[in-house]
Amino acid sequence: MPPRRSYDQYCSAARALDSVGDRWTLLIVRELLAGPRRYTDLHADLPGVSTDVLASRLRDMERDGLTTRRRLPPPGAAHVYELTARGAALLPVLQALGAWGEEALGERRPTDAVRAHWFALPLLRALDGETGLVEVRLDEGVFHLRAGASPVHGVGSADGGGLVQGGGGFPGDGPVYGDGPADGEPDAVLSLDTDTCTAVSRGDLALTEAVRAGRVVVTGDGPLAKRLREA
Amino acid sequence: MPPRRSYDQYCSAARALDSVGDRWTLLIVRELLAGPRRYTDLHADLPGVSTDVLASRLRDMERDGLTTRRRLPPPGAAHVYELTARGAALLPVLQALGAWGEEALGERRPTDAVRAHWFALPLLRALDGETGLVEVRLDEGVFHLRAGASPVHGVGSADGGGLVQGGGGFPGDGPVYGDGPADGEPDAVLSLDTDTCTAVSRGDLALTEAVRAGRVVVTGDGPLAKRLREA
DNA sequence: CGGCATCCGTGACGATACTG
DNA sequence: CAGTATCGTCACGGATGCCG
Numbered sequence: 001m002p003p004r005r006s007y008d009q010y011c012s013a014a015r016a017l018d019s020v021g022d023r024w025t026l027l028i029v030r031e032l033l034a035g036p037r038r039y040t041d042l043h044a045d046l047p048g049v050s051t052d053v054l055a056s057r058l059r060d061m062e063r064d065g066l067t068t069r070r071r072l073p074p075p076g077a078a079h080v081y082e083l084t085a086r087g088a089a090l091l092p093v094l095q096a097l098g099a100w101g102e103e104a105l106g107e108r109r110p111t112d113a114v115r116a117h118w119f120a121l122p123l124l125r126a127l128d129g130e131t132g133l134v135e136v137r138l139d140e141g142v143f144h145l146r147a148g149a150s151p152v153h154g155v156g157s158a159d160g161g162g163l164v165q166g167g168g169g170f171p172g173d174g175p176v177y178g179d180g181p182a183d184g185e186p187d188a189v190l191s192l193d194t195d196t197c198t199a200v201s202r203g204d205l206a207l208t209e210a211v212r213a214g215r216v217v218v219t220g221d222g223p224l225a226k227r228l229r230e231a
Numbered sequence: 232m233p234p235r236r237s238y239d240q241y242c243s244a245a246r247a248l249d250s251v252g253d254r255w256t257l258l259i260v261r262e263l264l265a266g267p268r269r270y271t272d273l274h275a276d277l278p279g280v281s282t283d284v285l286a287s288r289l290r291d292m293e294r295d296g297l298t299t300r301r302r303l304p305p306p307g308a309a310h311v312y313e314l315t316a317r318g319a320a321l322l323p324v325l326q327a328l329g330a331w332g333e334e335a336l337g338e339r340r341p342t343d344a345v346r347a348h349w350f351a352l353p354l355l356r357a358l359d360g361e362t363g364l365v366e367v368r369l370d371e372g373v374f375h376l377r378a379g380a381s382p383v384h385g386v387g388s389a390d391g392g393g394l395v396q397g398g399g400g401f402p403g404d405g406p407v408y409g410d411g412p413a414d415g416e417p418d419a420v421l422s423l424d425t426d427t428c429t430a431v432s433r434g435d436l437a438l439t440e441a442v443r444a445g446r447v448v449v450t451g452d453g454p455l456a457k458r459l460r461e462a
Numbered sequence: 463c464g465g466c467a468t469c470c471g472t473g474a475c476g477a478t479a480c481t482g
Numbered sequence: 483c484a485g486t487a488t489c490g491t492c493a494c495g496g497a498t499g500c501c502g
Contacts, residue, residue: 010343013261013325016332030244039465050495055466089331094244096327100320101247112241122243270484281476286485
């Protein structure tokens with residue numbers, strides 16, 4: 001194996017790109033930020049990636065301390081990949097990329113794939129300042145997110161590459177978002193259509209405005225749900 | 232020409248990577264954040280990039296609205312490349328990448344190239360909260376930066392891809408950093424060695440602490456210089 | 463069936479040489 | 483100085499095969 005390709009520049013950004021600059025790597029991180037995933041699930045939610053490239057990236061990421069491979073407990077024995085703390089600390093990078101890319105996102109093209117939880121990152125920014133477990137229901141599917149669980153605009157975790165026990169997410173809190181319904185009782189449930197979700201994600205439409213306009217149905221008993229309905 | 236390779240995912244982060252995910256692209260942005268540069272200068276400060284890849288990237292970036300090519304005024308007629316507002320809005324992305332990469336930067340390897348202005352991005356974060364034109368003198372060379380001139384931790388410029396008149400940098404302020412001495416009279420001049428600069432960049436050592444320890448010599452008459460000497 | 467490894471065609475990359 | 487041309491190599495994407 002040739003000594004992996006590096007920019008060989010004494011610059012922190014260049015070093016970061018040595019680790020996460022390869023094609024697909026950051027998108028794999030985006031998937032794993034939703035929590036531990038199996039190989040096949042990753043392959044399904046990353047349309048276009050070939051099997052060998054996915055396997056190769058997962059190996060590289062494990063060697064670089066971004067991910068770990070774990071065997072699931074007996075019932076349903078399979079391997080799952082999850083982020084280490086170091087890998088989860090890439091959240092601000094994905095947030096910055098997403099914020100920059102939203103301006104150019106435009107309309108959905110016919111060739112574009114969509115997954116419900118891809119809206120989690122932008123919605124997390126739209127919910128900045130709020131706190132609570134939120135479940136979001138779209139036509140494309142359901143996902144959940146933990147608003148206020150992590151320093152979205154922060155610089156990243158201070159500690160190095162320790163493994164997060166119990167789930168690849170943010171230190172102490174588990175994943176900041178996830179596919180499917182919320183694990184416990186959500187503080188608020190948002191039902192909305194894709195266009196509204198897109199507008200809110202882009203910041204074109206405030207979430208409170210969307211609620212007021214009846215484009216978002218808010219259910220749930222948490223303080224967050226009440227505040228959204230009142231505002 | 233085949234329709235450029237895209238992830239074809241309706242996700243803002245994936246769209247961003249469609250534009251800036253190719254090898255070298257973000258490092259070219261890092262260079263251009265220092266202001267307009269000529270092709271040869273870019274090639275010199277991006278050791279390892281081949282001439283055709285650099286030319287190809289610059290063409291792609293121009294087509295995507297990240298850069299513009301301009302002919303310099305008569306004395307010294309040459310082409311320069313500069314960032315548009317849209318391109319300069321990638322600053323938060325490079326900041327996030329740099330912050331993440333600093334943890335793993337470690338010691339300089341024998342194969343690593345270094346340029347003085349590569350310290351500008353991390354120092355800009357270390358000077359967060361301060362304001363002023365700062366000139367930094369290292370063994371590797373001299374550069375300058377404008378602390379407080381831009382929302383470092385922000386989400387990026389709101390307007391789209393307009394051209395920045397008079398220099399590729401941040402809207403209204405020109406470049407946030409640049410190679411060589413400051414254009415005008417700097418508010419503060421910092422002289423320090425590479426190790427100290429690295430420690431301050433990484434946040435291991437507060438700038439005020441470094442000054443107190445005599446590892447940074449501060450000259451200049453601006454309020455920033457005085458505050459640094461007093462603190 | 464999940465989790466890769468192998469093979470193969472195409473395009474991207476990197477180094478060198480060359481030209482307006 | 484500012485690239486283009488050429489070429490060998492490697493990475494990527496798609497399909498298929500293997501193995502627990």
